[in-house]
Amino acid sequence: MPLLSGLEINAMFNVNDIRKDFPILSRKVNGKPLVYLDNAATSQTPQQVIDVIVDYYSNYNANIHRGVHTLSQEATDLYEQARLKVQAHFNAKFSHEIILTSGTTDSINLVANGFSALLKKGDEIIVSALEHHSNIVPWQMLCDRTGAILKVIPMNEAGELVMDIYDSLLSEKTKLVFTNHISNALGTINPIEYIIEKAHGVGAAVLIDGAQSCPHIKPDVQALDVDFYVASAHKMCGPTGVGMLYGKEEWLKKLPPYQGGGEMIAEVSFEKTTYADLPHKFEAGTPNIAGGIVFGAAIDYMNAIGFDAIAAYENELLDYATKQLLEIEGLKIYGTSKNKTSVISFNLEGVHPYDVGTILDKLGVAVRTGHHCAQPIMEFYKIPGTIRASFAFYNTKEEVDVLVASVKKAKMMLS
Amino acid sequence: MIVSIEDIQNEIIDEFSMFEDWEERYQYMIDLGKDLPLIDDQYKTDSNIIKGCQSKVWVHAEMKDDQIEFTADSDAIITKGIIAILIRTFSNQHPKDIINADTGFIDEIGLKEHLSATRANGLVSMIKQLKLYAVAYQTQLK
Incomplete structure (x- = not known):
């Protein structure tokens, strides 16, 4: 099939060549060249991936899984090929263990909703103190519905989870453990191998939020032996509004359907409906067809560059940026774990992060400021928020220099 | 004599x-x-915080001789500058004039970007809150 064949990708890692793939990186903001350092919020999209969006709507657009006409069959094939790409990327055993969702939050809610039927009063759910709000609120709602109790793995000053306390929280009452693979606010890489093994020791299921890890790491769900793993396409050079849920077959069979609608049924009568097999049981209604197909193209793009090369280069950027930023007097970095990805959360002494972010924007530098949807972390450090610079494989050391110079300028203006 | 908002x-x-x-x-x-x-x-209480701002903004309003006097503070300095401009225009004015005031000047002084909903600095919320105080005091006057 011709679609996706346009993916001509740079095999060698050369950041200047790679940057040419991303049209947005050459635009100006406030008259200055854009320095995009908000990759942890969303990644930019390469031309090869944008082309697939255009190609899909130009040549294949149709509803899938039902039509007997050619367009519908071609679109269905493309969509199911994308599922196979996601399966291969995460190394799931079966393609029906991959549910295509609207994103990480949707995936988490799907699992949380399913567990409503499996939990009873007094059961315990463990979450980590490093969670994004999307990984706290669904569990609170689940606890409200079922009478289960939410326990929290605390963090230390470096922004790492305290594993001794995790050990002591686990018991035969523990039914679920949820943590992110990598903290969005601080960049800490959590010891999920240990967390999964220990949880399985007491018979609990584990869901790992991979929204922040998937741009940097290629997770192997079978090697991890994880029960559920979730991610969003837009963090990995793909489009917004599409993501994935990996669930072990045995777990996905246990969970009841999330939403009712077309696509997720086998037989419907007013007396009784039987549900479709996996994965369609969890994919009610017309899915984000273009999004799913383009998600597959984004995975192809990132794999062609290679996750080892991406991680090595990003670590170099992280080290360089950390050293440069720390030379600024009064600058404090939050999240100082040795195991972290290319995210630097920081503040200038006596200056509100919002002020710094506003000045940086004027200088063309895009960072995130605020609590990063992780208010409990900010409460831990007793700060209103941080400035977060998050780097991707298409950022350069020159851009780090612009960031550092801009922070210095903001400091001068604001203090 | 009161200098008009305009x-x-x-x-x-x-x-x-x-x-x-x-x-x-x-x-x-x-x-x-x-x-x-x-x-x-x-007056720097939680109930005086304007919602919708990434930084904290406190506003207090008092009625003196049929005019409202606003005082405010913020933990972010640019936000403080913005609220200072608003207060300068609205403070010591009659509630009715505050309610009817046009705020198009924000655009003219090059701060249009702060009016965007994504800005999260809450300039829009600030204007709304100041006008709400004016509405409340106007009701008292009647």
């Missing part, structure tokens, strides 16, 4: 027209923020 806004537009670039504009706003008369600590 006259004050024109004064501010004149002041900002002297600046050549964003840097001078922002430096001026930062200085305005530093000069903002601080709100009395007893």
Whole structure:
């Protein structure tokens, strides 16, 4: 099939060549060249991936899984090929263990909703103190519905989870453990191998939020032996509004359907409906067809560059940026774990992060400021928020220099 | 005699027209923020915080001789500058005039970007809150 064949990708890692793939990186903001350092919020999209969006709507657009006409069959094939790409990327055993969702939050809610039927009063759910709000609120709602109790793995000053306390929280009452693979606010890489093994020791299921890890790491769900793993396409050079849920077959069979609608049924009568097999049981209604197909193209793009090369280069950027930023007097970095990805959360002494972010924007530098949807972390450090610079494989050391110079300028203006 | 809101806004537009670039504009706003008369600590309560701002903004309003006096504070200095500009236009004015005031001058002084909903600095929320106080006091006057 011709679609996706346009993916001509740079095999060698050369950041200047790679940057040419991303049209947005050459635009100006406030008259200055854009320095995009908000990759942890969303990644930019390469031309090869944008082309697939255009190609899909130009040549294949149709509803899938039902039509007997050619367009519908071609679109269905493309969509199911994308599922196979996601399966291969995460190394799931079966393609029906991959549910295509609207994103990480949707995936988490799907699992949380399913567990409503499996939990009873007094059961315990463990979450980590490093969670994004999307990984706290669904569990609170689940606890409200079922009478289960939410326990929290605390963090230390470096922004790492305290594993001794995790050990002591686990018991035969523990039914679920949820943590992110990598903290969005601080960049800490959590010891999920240990967390999964220990949880399985007491018979609990584990869901790992991979929204922040998937741009940097290629997770192997079978090697991890994880029960559920979730991610969003837009963090990995793909489009917004599409993501994935990996669930072990045995777990996905246990969970009841999330939403009712077309696509997720086998037989419907007013007396009784039987549900479709996996994965369609969890994919009610017309899915984000273009999004799913383009998600597959984004995975192809990132794999062609290679996750080892991406991680090595990003670590170099992280080290360089950390050293440069720390030379600024009064600058404090939050999240100082040795195991972290290319995210630097920081503040200038006596200056509100919002002020710094506003000045940086004027200088063309895009960072995130605020609590990063992780208010409990900010409460831990007793700060209103941080400035977060998050780097991707298409950022350069020159851009780090612009960031550092801009922070210095903001400091001068604001203090 | 009360200087009208429109006259004050024109004064501010004149002041900002002297600046050549964003840097001078922002430096001026930062200085305005530093000069903002601080709100009395007893009014820096959670109920006086304006929702919808990434930084904290406290506003207190008091009625004196049929005019509203606003005091405010923020933990972010640019936000403080913005609220200082708003207070300068609205403070010591009659509630009715505040309710009817046009705020198009924000655009004219090059701060249009702060009106965008994504800005999260809450300029829109601030204007709304000041006008809400005016509506409340106007009701009392009747």
